[in-house]
Structure formats: structure tokens, C-alpha cells
Amino acid sequence: MRLVRLIIVFGWLLASSVVQAQTWPREERVPGGIAIIKIPQQSEAPPQVVFNKKRVYTAKKDGQWFAWVGIPLNQKLGKTQAYWRTRDGDLPLPFTVKNKDYAIQELKVAPKHVNLSAEDLARVRRETPELRGAMNNFRPVVLPLPSIVLPTEGRQSGSFGLRRVFNGESRNPHTGLDIAAPQGTPIKAALPGRVVAQNHYFFNGKTLVLDHGQGLTSLYCHMSRFADLKVGDEVKAGQLIGEVGTTGRSTGPHLHWTMSLNTARVNPSLFLQKAAN
Ligand SMILES: [Zn+2]
Known part of the structure; x- marks a missing residue:
């Protein structure tokens, strides 16, 4: 029993160190920032996501796909959306861009x-x-x-x-x-x-x-x-x-x-x- 627990703890430490080693940006939904949006795709193949008609980077964390949507500096503030391309058509991924005052x-x-x-x-x-x-x-x-x-x-x-x-x-x-x-x-x-x-x-x-x-x-x-x-x-x-x-x-x-x-x-x-x- 104690051995099993030890193995579980060791396994968790190893998994958390693997997660730590992966680059993962911080999210900031502002012009010049990044919106990180969960994509409920199950398959191993990366999901196809587009924003402003451009393909978007996708990355997996803990078995879950995410889109890293780069927000251009000249992006209009307010509601906008990326799209997830599925067999059933494009599904909107709405998000809001907030203001940031750059010096x-x-x-x-x-x-x-x-x-x-x-x-x-x-x-x-x-x-x-x-x-x-x-x-x-x-x-x-x-x-x-x-x-x-x-x-x-x-x-x-x-x-x-x-x-x-x-x-x-x-x-x-x-x-x-x-x-x-x-x-x-x-x-x-x-x-x-x-x-x-x-x-x-x-x-x-x-x-x-x-x-x-x-x-x-x-x-x-x-x-x-x-x-x-x-x-x-x-x-x-x-x-x-x-x-x-x-x-x-x-x-x-x-x-x-x-x-x-x-x-x-x-x-x-x-x-x-x-x-x-
Ligand atoms: Zn410079």
C-alpha cells in the first residue's frame, strides 16, 4: 500500500515537471495580447482554428486542446470571435478584447x-x-x-x-x-x-x-x-x-x-x- 502511494506521488511529480517544462504563454485579451481558448476536440490531430482569416496555433495541455489566438495591436476593442473548423461547419469561439494603454x-x-x-x-x-x-x-x-x-x-x-x-x-x-x-x-x-x-x-x-x-x-x-x-x-x-x-x-x-x-x-x-x- 505504501509502495503504491509512493509510485503515485512519484508519477504525479514527474507529470507536473513535464507540464512545467512546456512553454505556455500567459493570457491577456488586449491588443498585442493572446486569448487562450479551450477547443473541445478529442482527436490527436490538432484542431483547425482561424482568426481574422488566419490559421491559429493550437497546443495540448493535460489531454486538452487550446488555441493561442494572437491579437494584433490594431485589433478593434470589444467582442470578436475565432472559428473552430469542424465537419459540421465553423463553430464560433467568441471573446472580448479589452483596452490597454501603451505608453x-x-x-x-x-x-x-x-x-x-x-x-x-x-x-x-x-x-x-x-x-x-x-x-x-x-x-x-x-x-x-x-x-x-x-x-x-x-x-x-x-x-x-x-x-x-x-x-x-x-x-x-x-x-x-x-x-x-x-x-x-x-x-x-x-x-x-x-x-x-x-x-x-x-x-x-x-x-x-x-x-x-x-x-x-x-x-x-x-x-x-x-x-x-x-x-x-x-x-x-x-x-x-x-x-x-x-x-x-x-x-x-x-x-x-x-x-x-x-x-x-x-x-x-x-x-x-x-x-x-
Ligand atoms: Zn525594439
Whole structure:
């Protein structure tokens, strides 16, 4: 009897440590947040869920499927719905998006990074579809998600969602988390995935994009140098992917880290155990 109880306790500890090791974001139903919605699908195959006509990441926890719905920063507040595609048609998954007041950040950068020359504008127009294509792709593979690795150690110098004003002019909101660190500090892959873009871009500088499957992607910008990787390579969580730098539109050495779900840029701190900002 005592032995049986011991086995049960040991089994529970093992199971709870397995659950702990799985990355599971915190929920925040706001623009730039994540709605986590239970899907009553019994089968082993991942359920098909769509939001704003984009396929949604699904993950299993304790035998139960959940959709991780990324909410874009420009999402209208109030009632909305994702859809679960079943044999009997699309079933609505309603949820409510609440307001979040993101702070304003004023920055001074080189004028050429705010008012672009015709040549630079042409370059940005070439580069944007390449980056968006890499970030917004839905690859129907289910990869294991071990504990997320903070990509670099340093001071959080810019939180997600800041409404940014460059040299007095309003520009797009901040779609990542900035971590200030000395030039050359290692940058690691947050999760296992495939390298889907690696290039030197006008705004983002030396940048790498990882695809973690099912529309979950991560972006790492402003690097001083890349690790020895190429597009198509598979990386493990924590693997070296580059070094901190200040290439592109940047005010000093830091890593800009973005996480994306169903083409929506979401707050990376929701994936960390401790809230960053
Ligand atoms: Zn940034």
C-alpha cells in the first residue's frame, strides 16, 4: 500500500515537471495580447482554428486542446470571435478584447531612418515582403515546445506596444521587446525552430527569423554578427544564433525580440515566467 502511494506521488511529480517544462504563454485579451481558448476536440490531430482569416496555433495541455489566438495591436476593442473548423461547419469561439494603454516613447535617431531617401524607400519596399513572408507563414508542423529561453541577458530597455515618436514624428508601434546588452553578447533561439530569414535589413539591421511551426515565429534584430547558420537550418532552444549589436534603426546595442502568432505581433513577455513589463 505504501509502495503504491509512493509510485503515485512519484508519477504525479514527474507529470507536473513535464507540464512545467512546456512553454505556455500567459493570457491577456488586449491588443498585442493572446486569448487562450479551450477547443473541445478529442482527436490527436490538432484542431483547425482561424482568426481574422488566419490559421491559429493550437497546443495540448493535460489531454486538452487550446488555441493561442494572437491579437494584433490594431485589433478593434470589444467582442470578436475565432472559428473552430469542424465537419459540421465553423463553430464560433467568441471573446472580448479589452483596452490597454501603451505608453508613448520619444526617440532620436539619424534623420535618414525617419524621412527615407527614394533609394532607401525602394530598399524597404523590397525587404518588407521578405520579412513579412517569413513571419506570417503558417507551416503545419507541431514541434515540441520546451521551456522558453530568454534570448539574451540584459536590461529591458523598451517594452512591447510603445507608441513611438521618432525625431518628433509618429511611426508604427513597437512590436517587440528591447533588451540592452553590450555589443557581442550572445543571442540564443527562444524555442526550437527553423531559420526562415537571415539578412541585413534597412530598419531591423542584421536580423534572423525562426519558424516554430503553426504560425508561431520569432524575430531577432540589430545584431552585430550572425552565427554560422543559413536559411533552412533547424535550431534547438538556446542555440547561438548571433550577437547583440546596433545595426539598422537603433539608438545603441540591444536585441529587439518579437514573437508572432497568426500574423499578429504579440507581447514576448507573455511567454516568460516573470512579466517583463
Ligand atoms: Zn525594439
